[in-house]
Amino acid sequence: MLKYVIKRILISIPLMIAVVLVVFLMLQVLPGNPVSVMMGEKASPDVIERVTEQMGLNDPVWERFIDYLVNAVQGDLGTSYKLSRPISDLIADSFPNTVKLAITSALVSWIIGVFAGIISAIKKDTLLDRFLMGFSLVGISLPVFWGAMLLQFIFGYTLGWLPISGYSTPAHMILPAVILGWTSSGTIARLTRSSLLGIMENDYIRTARAKGLDESLVVVKHGLKNAMIPVVTMMAMQFASLLSGAVITESVFGIGGIGVLMVSAVNTRDMPLLQGSVIFSTMIIIIGNLVADILYSFLDPKIREQ
Amino acid sequence: MINNDSIFEIRGLKTQFFTSKGVVPAVDGVDITVRKGEAVGLVGESGCGKSMTAMSVMQLLKKPGRVVEGTIKLNGEDLLKMNKREINDIRGNRISMIFQEPMTALNPVYTIGKQAMEALMIHQKISKEEAKAKVIDMFAKVGIPEPEKRFSVYPHQLSGGLRQRVMIAMAMICNPELMIADEPTTALDVTIEAQILYLMNQLQKEVGTAVIMITHNLGVVAESCDYVYVMYAGKIMEEAPVKELFKNPLHPYTFGLMNSIPKMTEVKTHLYTIKGMVPNLLNLPQGCRFCPRCDKAMKICTMYQPDLYELEDGHKVRCFLYNKEVMESGK
Incomplete structure (x- = not known):
């Protein structure tokens, strides 16, 4: 087990370096001189040239990459051109909000998704199944920005129950969590349903019934644990993508998270900030996949052994 | 091992599948009796209804299958009249089951x-x-x-x-009173098959559990059973103690089954096969179900279904050849 985890972690390291390289190179080939962006339009070419030299931007690309990588490993992602603050500080400021949003919306998504999936599978082809699957289909198809504004209008503006924007109190967390959770719950619900239905056709389910187990135990104990293997993978990946920033939800609700940070970096052409936040988000996704793999092995003894 | 107190009785069991193409009578009026500690074989080709008989007993039939008639009694209690909880108390406890595919039957x-x-x-x-x-x-x-x-x-x-x-x-x-083994050795190779059959016999003798052995393999029956039922197209065609059946097979179907086993003592260039195919249960012949494949078929066989006739020695067979009236009346 430990060996498997260590192996998976070691495999992730080259992947992370490759990601940093790709992001780094992509931003190198973008047109425009970052120094002229930083200094503004009125700066003279001489000054720009001098600052470029000072910042080491004239060094060969590979040299700058190695420098960047060495600094990144130590937690230094450079300094924002526009905000003149270390990027790691900016990320540290906005990440807690993203984490809160990710956890609350993932909870909404998983609870709705797994329960709806199980009930749909047990009550297959009934009205309840149709309703739940319809509900989850609406969730999958619903554009987040539109759903979010709809919720803001109903619960914030018309009824006045919940705040529309900001992220300071627990009440602020409800609407974003509901809309983001609902839109992601559809995938979980449908996957849980189809996975459980498939599993319930297996011979070992018949064996469990033949032992005299109550049907609910057959589903929960023998069906669900097998059916959850693909679902858990999906959950971990979903959670990782939530952690890497829900750009639209954060923007609509005015939550200062990683997503908003990234958007502002794009809008202000703040390349180091964009680079740093993209790399940070990608790391989160890689770690999320790693966790999914490890969870997977907890559920499936065959993988644990390999 | 045979004594007369029966612990398990199936009477007039009819299991049907209600499909869009029509009603499939998978099990059509089956009677089976199992005595305490006895091993009973249920033999037949694929699709003859032997597994469906077992599934009916365990009430593990999948939709659209349903038991429509009959009784299944374990020590006098009718399983078909029980509610889900009572059935769960019996399953795995008083009646247990082994399935064909050991590779997939475990979680x-x-x-x-x-x-x-x-x-x-x-x-x-x-x-x-x-x-x-x-x-x-x-x-x-x-x-x-x-x-x-x-x-x-x-x-x-x-x-x-x-x-x-x-x-x-x-x-x-749980030391069950009855164990149903549905083709328990079909997926295993021959040496393992022998070991498993030996093991089941040993346990059966030791614990006194009665066994219903479902198989298409007459060799398995010969090795491990006391009494045999031969099933064809949802009906029992012949039943007898195992030695009697092998010594004196009466039904043309049983006869055909036995002849289609290669023997070590005979040199044959061609192995006997029963001509034709298992009938489609949606479109059964009007008379005897085996009639279209039977080389001894008479006119009456195409018109009426024979009953299960009991001969003097307790051997039972569903064939007009053993009905004196029919035979004397000149077909």
């Missing part, structure tokens, strides 16, 4: 020990430690080497033969 995400303990834990009020000790005992009894170590092993780490031993251990763990 891949639980250890075999845990799975074997499950039936004990629900049917008997004992502690986990006691249950574990019992399971390890049982594993040893069914010939699983190093039972303590194997207790915490997952199914995929075992061979097919060992998995089937685990299934037998699971089926025997």
Whole structure:
């Protein structure tokens, strides 16, 4: 087990370096001189040239990459051109909000998704199944920005129950969590349903019934644990993508998270900030996949052994 | 081993599948009697309804299948009249079942020990430690080497033969009155088959469990059963004690089955086969179901269904050849 985890972690390291390289190179080939962006339009070419030299931007690309990588490993992602603050500080400021949003919306998504999936599978082809699957289909198809504004209008503006924007109190967390959770719950619900239905056709389910187990135990104990293997993978990946920033939800609700940070970096052409936040988000996704793999092995003894 | 007190009786069992193409009479009026400690064979080709008989007993039929008529009595109690909870009390406890496919019949995400303990834990009020000790005992009894170590092993780490031993251990763990084995050795190779059959015979004698052995293999029946039912297209065609059946097969179908087994003592260039195919249950012949394939068919066979005639020695056969009136009236 430990060996498997260590192996998976070691495999992730080259992947992370490759990601940093790709992001780094992509931003190198973008047109425009970052120094002229930083200094503004009125700066003279001489000054720009001098600052470029000072910042080491004239060094060969590979040299700058190695420098960047060495600094990144130590937690230094450079300094924002526009905000003149270390990027790691900016990320540290906005990440807690993203984490809160990710956890609350993932909870909404998983609870709705797994329960709806199980009930749909047990009550297959009934009205309840149709309703739940319809509900989850609406969730999958619903554009987040539109759903979010709809919720803001109903619960914030018309009824006045919940705040529309900001992220300071627990009440602020409800609407974003509901809309983001609902839109992601559809995938979980449908996957849980189809996975459980498939599993319930297996011979070992018949064996469990033949032992005299109550049907609910057959589903929960023998069906669900097998059916959850693909679902858990999906959950971990979903959670990782939530952690890497829900750009639209954060923007609509005015939550200062990683997503908003990234958007502002794009809008202000703040390349180091964009680079740093993209790399940070990608790391989160890689770690999320790693966790999914490890969870997977907890559920499936065959993988644990390999 | 044979005595006269029957513990399990199926009477007039009809199981049908209500499909969009019509009603499929998979089991059509089957009577089976099992006496205490007896091993009964149920033989027939694929699709003759032998597995569906077992599934009807365990009430594990899948939709659109349903028992429409008959009684299934275990010591006088009719299983078909029981509610779900009462059935669950019987399943795995008083009647257990072994399935054909040992490779898929065990849950891949639980250890075999845990799975074997499950039936004990629900049917008997004992502690986990006691249950574990019992399971390890049982594993040893069914010939699983190093039972303590194997207790915490997952199914995929075992061979097919060992998995089937685990299934037998699971089926025997509550000392059931009846064990239904549905083609328990079909998926195993011949040497393992012999070991498993030997093991089942041993346990049956030791514990006194009665067995219904469902198989298409007459060799398995000869080796392990006391009494045999031959089934064809949902009906019992012939029944007799095993020695009697092999010595004196009466029904042309049974005769054909026996002749289609290669024998060590004869040199043949062609193996006998029963001509034709198993009838489509949606479109059965009007008369005897075996009639279109029977080389002794008479006119009456195409018009009427024969009853199960009992001969003097208790041998029963569903064929007009053994009905004196029909034979004397000149067909």
